[in-house]
Amino acid sequence: MNELLLLAGIVFAILLLLFLVLKLKIHAFISLLIVSLLVGLVTGMDFSLIIKSMQDGMGNTLGFVATVVGLGAIFGQMLEASGGAESIAQSLLKYFGEKRASWALMLTGFIVAIPVFLDVGFIILIPIIYELTKQAKRSVLYYAIPLLAGLAVTHAFIPPTPGPVAVAEILDVQLGWIIVMGFIVGVPTAIIAGPVFGRYISRKIKIKAPDFFSERKPENEQGGLPSFRTILLIIALPLLLIVASSMAEVLHDKAILKNEQVYQTIGLLGHPFTALIISTLLAIYVLGIKRGFNKDQIMRLSNKALGPAGLIILVTGAGGVFKQILIDSGVGAMLAERLAESAMPPIVLAYLIAVVVRVVQGSATVSMITAAGIMAPLITFFDLSQIDKALLVLAIAAGSTILSHVNDSGFWLVGKYLGMNEKETLRSWTVMETIISVVGFTFVLLLSYVV
Template sequence: MIDYTLLLAVFSGIAAILVLILFFRIHAFLALLIASILVGVIAGVEPLSIIKTMQNGMGGTLGFVAMVVGLGAIFGAILEQSGGAEALAKFLLSKFGEQRASWAMMITGFVVAIPVFFDVAFIILIPMVYALQRKTKKSLLLYALPLLTGLAITHAFIPPTPGPVAVADILGANLGWVIMMGFLAGIPAAIVGGPIFAKYIAKKIPLDAPKEVSNEKAEATFPPVGMIITIILVPILLIVANTLLNSSLVGDGSISEDVKSWIEMIGHPFSALIIANLLAWYFLGIKRGLTKETLLKISGKSMEPAGIIILLTGAGGVFKQMLVDTGAGEMLANYVAASGLPVIFFAFIAAALVRVLQGSSTVAMITAAGLISPLLGSGAAEIDKALIVIAIACGASTLSHVNDSGFWLVSNYLGMTEKQTFRSWTMMTLIISFVGFAAVLLLSVIFS
């Protein structure tokens, strides 16, 4: 049975988020908190209980997310400062050659965006794209779109990037499974949205790189590629190994409980990222001549964007907790169950709608996660929860347009008009969204 008061509270909360962000230009952090209070008031929650719920939602979410995002930010900043991203791009280009350069750029974006934020990684790597265009005289889009596809998919699909970490925490999903499902769904999306679509659209939109400027970093100063790949993979492999060794895939009794407990500690995202940071600090910093003071300054600077993401994620946790405590989440769960719409479809649609309306993929992911969290029963399988995280990521990746800062970043760096950006970048985000979601549905059938 539908409680129309609770239904009004839910829709009022979502409407408040959109109106405050779109029309009043209020930051999403504040908008989510205001919307949470509004939901509580309309649902008839006691005033002091509203405050208590906000406190619980913020604290419960940030206990995990703040650690992972903070550690990931420091790790990415040291990698960026070392020139590791550029070294990896040059290495892949040398191995793939000019004919398959678009595939090299896709793989570069896919790997580099694991530790480095999307916009930072794009700005670091765009000179590689310019250099390729000047050499081959083909459209800039042939190389830029595969790079952007790899960056966008990893940014939304694969922890320890902030979006999937936040959603996984809100839904109670295991990060190891999210990483595995994110890779499996992301690979076909990257291939179709990257090299395949880029080859088609590059013929329609010829673009040249801007005039060449000198590169301040000499290639000889780049760190070894093997070291870069190893350091990036260490936290991912530790987290995935922990997930597999503590799952039903490993037979009972094959590994002692003491060994499992140590693996569980070392493979926990906290420990894995601390280990990765120490490796980066020494091998990419101290051993390559950076002073301790410089590394401290790099680490401190990395906290600025991380702080915004952490607070925004915490506000999303508040919104989720308000839906749970008011009973609105349970009502939505019953309604979705009665309608026959699978939760995974609802997750994709909710994230896509918020993304298209307000622009930010992170806000879309967190808002959708807050709506979906109460719909998952305590008996939901880990793989199912991981796939729902990726379904939300797919929805939140779709149709980037004029209300998304990424739209203008790409437009300006590639020298495109708004129309050209719609035909290339916006269509690319639509492709990776739907191909990724199709892959999620296929995976749900395979693992069901």
């Protein structure tokens, strides 16, 4: 009876969460807290333990996520305001040429989405899509889909974007391994969902570039656009530092790197906190101060960046509360025991949970956090390496990308800026997102058998 009660508790939690977010339109932050509280009560937890679990879950999660997401938001804001995204796009288009422009746009999206949110990157770069479409007299989808695929893949798979950072913290995974595996999975996935699918769908849906959106100018126009090389180095720096730290840990554990001082130094520089602090300060100086921004402008841009970041931080913290309640109530342990007896691998279960939540309620972030919260107590019962856990994060990311439709804000954003109706958006954007999910998960599965 006790086991049935625990199982009923988790089913009740998921259904209630979906009801609160979808039907009652209560924000995911509040909904996750309500669900966590009620799961604790339904499963018979002592009230004082419920409160303690909620405090621990919030504090333990935000201690890491708030810092990374906050720094990443300011970093991305400086890139946006300086015109760095336009610089990347123009340089790659010049190098690749018009015939291979779709590949250049995919790479642009892939690079830009590392520090910049998907919707922001899309809005920054959409004037380039319009101009190319008018010049080449093609369907706008020929160029837009590759750009969107690059943005969406990186946004889902590669830290320091908020989704994988939040899941990594909940599942206790080193970001370095997620970055490495994310690139291995992400590049071929972006190619298939971007230039390959874009070429196909642009022949099926012919749409001219809308005229309602004038080209966006960088906030700082004094010195033109920053150089492509400068932007690339600034974006690559935190990724390289984080990956170097993960590699150093492997070498240290295998007694290949024996110098303790070198190991500690690399570990400090490669910690996400330090790496992003260094990169953010560098971006503020090179893309801000050096290009004519004054102190008031930089402060205003930083404040602007932390607005949307705050919402993500709070939802992530509430996801940490949900995870902790599942652990402390015993629901996670019970599910883990049943999973261990079944034939379903954790990586498949994680993907399916993320898929269900994503399709029903729309938010990729909520989908990732919910799936991570459910999986966190389960993976303690399996002997998973850091690489295995990184692949689990990517499986959740893939599941949270599937079937973007009318309950997802991204669906309406893309449809509006590309001048499409709902049916055309479903046939293009929604299918592209589903390709990313299915292809990405296929590569994750293949890697799980190889590594």
